[in-house]
Amino acid sequence: MSIASPVLSTAAALGVSLSGVSRVFDSKVVLRDVDLTVAPGEIIALIGASGCGKSTLLRQISGLDLPSSGAIAINGERVTGIDLRCSVGFQEPRLLPWRTLEQNALLGLPRGTAKSEGQERVRELLRLVGLADARSLRPRQVSGGMAQRASLARALARRPGVLVLDEPFGALDALTRLQMQDLLLDVHAAEPTTIILVTHDVDEALYLADRVVLLGTDPAAPKRGASIRSITTVPGVRPRDRGDATLAHLRAELLEGLGVHSHHSNH
Numbered sequence: 001m002s003i004a005s006p007v008l009s010t011a012a013a014l015g016v017s018l019s020g021v022s023r024v025f026d027s028k029v030v031l032r033d034v035d036l037t038v039a040p041g042e043i044i045a046l047i048g049a050s051g052c053g054k055s056t057l058l059r060q061i062s063g064l065d066l067p068s069s070g071a072i073a074i075n076g077e078r079v080t081g082i083d084l085r086c087s088v089g090f091q092e093p094r095l096l097p098w099r100t101l102e103q104n105a106l107l108g109l110p111r112g113t114a115k116s117e118g119q120e121r122v123r124e125l126l127r128l129v130g131l132a133d134a135r136s137l138r139p140r141q142v143s144g145g146m147a148q149r150a151s152l153a154r155a156l157a158r159r160p161g162v163l164v165l166d167e168p169f170g171a172l173d174a175l176t177r178l179q180m181q182d183l184l185l186d187v188h189a190a191e192p193t194t195i196i197l198v199t200h201d202v203d204e205a206l207y208l209a210d211r212v213v214l215l216g217t218d219p220a221a222p223k224r225g226a227s228i229r230s231i232t233t234v235p236g237v238r239p240r241d242r243g244d245a246t247l248a249h250l251r252a253e254l255l256e257g258l259g260v261h262s263h264h265s266n267h
Helices: 054-062 101-106 115-128 143-157 174-190 202-208 245-257
Strands: 016-024 026-039 041-046 069-076 086-089 162-166 194-198 211-216 227-233
Touching: 026 211, 026 227, 041 202, 054 069, 054 086, 054 162, 054 174, 054 194, 086 143, 086 211, 101 115, 101 143, 115 143, 115 174, 143 174, 174 202, 202 211, 202 245, 211 245, 227 245
Parallel strands: 041 194, 041 211, 086 162, 162 194
Antiparallel strands: 016 026, 016 069, 211 227
16 A cells, blocks of 8 residues: 655645445445545534444545545545545544653654644644643543543644544543534634544534435345435534534434434424
8 A cells, every 4th residue: 555645734624525435345345336525624424323334434535445446536636545635533542651642742743844843833732622731741641531632633733634533532421522522623613624524423423514424225235335325414603502403303314314213203
């Protein structure tokens, strides 16, 4: 797998396009004919049943894995391997325990960054995610939410055009999760980038995303692999009112698409 030529400082969010993307593992079809265009700066949430290929799709976009057929492009340029225009965030912070939060965030900088410039960039990000006073602490000394903030700062260090997040708040407690959702929107406003995130939380998807993409298999042909079942445009300007009646209606529709019947659908 090749590594795309590095983009040291992406000044703007980048668009992403998927055309006929399919992925087959040992004759098992996981994804089939996925077509999606993501506008620069858009936040897209991917939802779907466990095992339907959401994380696989993120891996395709970032170049950590390649499609069996079809093509993915970032800013019109095809993804052919690990793509340095993309940063990836995971459910676990994946911080090195022997390094401070600041040292962990510095690992996200592109090679060749001047030391003073890199430190300034990382300290700016740590301030943005509320860790300015904790930068000298090690991962074991901070909460899960603080560790995830450091992980987010690391992912943003090289100014990626695209940020892909795989259930970034899934391991956090309910209150911290809500706080991290607000933080992500604050970071997106301050550091505009295209965000594609996987979540199992429909409320989270509706709160964060411009559009919610439901992945799933055709019940009549489940072995043909997952494809896009629906794309829901979320109305309103962020930050949205979590109690908005329109969101409650969309929530019911999306849960129905996931096979979960909601009381709202009966009214």
